[in-house]
Amino acid sequence: MKDTKKKEMKLVERLGMNSRQEAALLQIGFRFYQQGRFGDAKNIFEGLALLDGNNAYVHGILGSLYQREGKDEAAVSSYSAAIQLFDKDIDSRSNRGEVFLKLGKFQEAAEDFATTIRLDPARKNPAANRSRLLVAITQDAIKLGKEKGFEAVQQERNRLRQSQGRR
């Protein structure tokens, strides 16, 4: 059957920008991100998301920026957009799983972690390894909570934070 659906022109194309120019914008945004200039990075990537909404990387990195800011819903939304565009996106899935974990959406978190682990059988992908670590930590916390109660989990959290402060 002939596909009669008209391909929608991206704004970046309407503006006459070529792929290398778009890539240059992407690179500037990423440089800001690497340098910890997250506000500047967000300006660039939010603009890029408008110019080219079909770029999975842009949505993934925006998710990461929102996650840093504690904007959990926006982070989940951006990660989901990235995953929709590239379903083997381990980074976005691992990060989204961690946001779900933080929100107490354990089932969704477990599903994201399980997928990232399955996508990385060689255990070499850093994001999948983060998922593995989070699963291990969660299982530890569950064990502690089951044996000694929820308060013990909070105490352990405080202990870890204090030990971090001493270093």
Next chain:
Amino acid sequence: MISLNSGSTYLQNQIISGFDSVAQGLTATTSAGSSTGIQAAMDSFSSFEASEMTELSGLGSQQQISGAAEFSSPTTYMNNQLFDSAIRADDPVLSAFKDPQLGAGGELSSISEIVSKIASQAEQQGIIIVSGSPTELLQQGGSTRLEQAGLMTPPQYGGTTDLEQVGLMTPPQYGGGFDVLAQQGSTRLQQVGLMTPPQIGGSTELELTGLMTPPQYGGGFDAIAQQGSTRLEQAGLMTPPQIGGSTKLEQAGLMTPPQYGGIDGSQEGIVFSSQHAATLTSMSKTVRSAANLFQDVNASMLSRRIMA
């Protein structure tokens, strides 16, 4: 418990931030004295095999962190597999991003050009939102799809509408178009009892049936041009008339964007909200400042070379 006594600081930070996320999740789902959250977490995480994690990081039975595995965090977002896949699929943008020659072709040094291109072309193509409410646009020469489809003559004094022509509305006794409501004419709608005779401060059956709020001053459909609001607005079908507003009708393609300062028919589909316009402006400013910095660095390097 996982021990922090061994392993790198980097890894220890990973554990601490991870435990923090878990603890927050349990707090969000567990009220004091209840084990609801813990039980929910247990149900979801019981299917993972212990070996999956322990082998990875050398946790072993003592859960000692000593492995050398590399971990990511949301702050080190790289997504290499996405790039690998994009390059394999010949995605032009992501492939160019990884191209070590990017910049050699002048892309980075021409960033100011890119920015001005965004700014100027955005303006040319009407991305900047223009002033005018739907009613004002009609009064100022805008046209609607309804007009184009022959359902409404352009608003003007003495005009008639197809509604009149097909007998749904009597010709206005003076004045034209929809102004009939505000003038002294009567309509078939009135005659069949759907609308009370127009009068200052009058009300319509539409108001009576709750489809339109009473105009705050003026009457009938003038409500849109005045300060009143309509149920359409309230139901989210139309944004309140305001400078720079756009309507859902425009967005749904039922009304052409304003003909002055706005987007003409050839560019329909890129109607931007003011928020989107602000996003692009922010990006432009950031890029411009980056470009200036880039030029400064280049100039500085050049001058150092000259001095040497």
